[in-house]
Amino acid sequence: MAVLEDFTTVESLMFDLETLQAATNFFSDDLKLGGGGFGVVYKGTLPNGNDIAVKRLSRISEQGIESFKNEAILIAKLQHKNLVRLLGFCLTREEKPLVYEYIPNKSLNYFLFDPRKQGELDWPTRYNIITGIARGLLYLHEDSRPRIIHRDLKAANILLEADMNPKIADFGLARIFKVEQTEDDTNIVAGT
Numbered sequence: 728m729a730v731l732e733d734f735t736t737v738e739s740l741m742f743d744l745e746t747l748q749a750a751t752n753f754f755s756d757d758l759k760l761g762g763g764g765f766g767v768v769y770k771g772t773l774p775n776g777n778d779i780a781v782k783r784l785s786r787i788s789e790q791g792i793e794s795f796k797n798e799a800i801l802i803a804k805l806q807h808k809n810l811v812r813l814l815g816f817c818l819t820r821e822e823k824p825l826v827y828e829y830i831p832n833k834s835l836n837y838f839l840f841d842p843r844k845q846g847e848l849d850w851p852t853r854y855n856i857i858t859g860i861a862r863g864l865l866y867l868h869e870d871s872r873p874r875i876i877h878r879d880l881k882a883a884n885i886l887l888e889a890d891m892n893p894k895i896a897d898f899g900l901a902r903i904f905k906v907e908q909t910e911d912d913t914n915i916v917a918g919t
Contacts, residue, residue, distance in 0.1 A: 737796050740803055740815035742826050747771065747817055751781050761834075763883075763897065770829060778829035779814065783822070795823065805871055809863030811886055811896040827896070831889050834896075836882035852891050859893040860885060867895070 750771030751758050760768045766784040773779060796818070803813040812828045835856065838844045848856075860880075867875045877884075877895065884897040 737800065740799065740813075742815050742817045742824075744817050744819050744822055744824075746773070747781050747824055747826065749774075750779060754781075754783055761883075765897070766824075771826075778831075780811075780827040780829045782825040782827065784824060792818065792823075799825065801873065805867075805875070807863055807866045807871075808892065809859045809894055810866070811894045830886035830894055830896075832887035832891065834883050835885040835887060835893065838887065839882055847891075856885070856887070856891065856893045860895065863893070863895040 748754070750773055751769040754767075754769055758770045760770050760780060762768060766782050768780050768782045771779045771781045795816075799813065799816045803815065806812070811830060814826045814828060816825050817823065832838075838848050864877070864880070867877060879897060880895070884895065886894045886896050888894065
């Protein structure tokens, strides 16, 4: 499937399950990148050679499918150098994986808490990571349409590209705000 720069339909974001199964060697544990409360992420390689990250979601109720499609289209339209890009998704009765760009350097968490990797985080690199995260958040909170509040920002949800450019990931708990909305009430505690 070719990823289109300007997509407006569900069809432009659809991957078929067979392609994702082949790309991830049937969701092999050997290709597992990590996981959390919303699912497990696998590295995959498409037939054209492009690497992807496939998030195999925990079960979604059948009535949530239309909402899932709408939110996936919204998130896929978000474009910022400090956000992980959603390339598409797959919808079958039993599977609803999300397909993201693959980020090779793992998470900020890995660099902060692995004594062998901490040395790669000198102060200029840390500063660039911090400002990149801030730019991504500013885009989500102020400049994106609709506004999005991440609600689970932590080191494990900041992925680092080969040049250590940070990308905010995992919008599983994100809250979408109306354009004019500046605050919201909630009785649900979410995030870390």
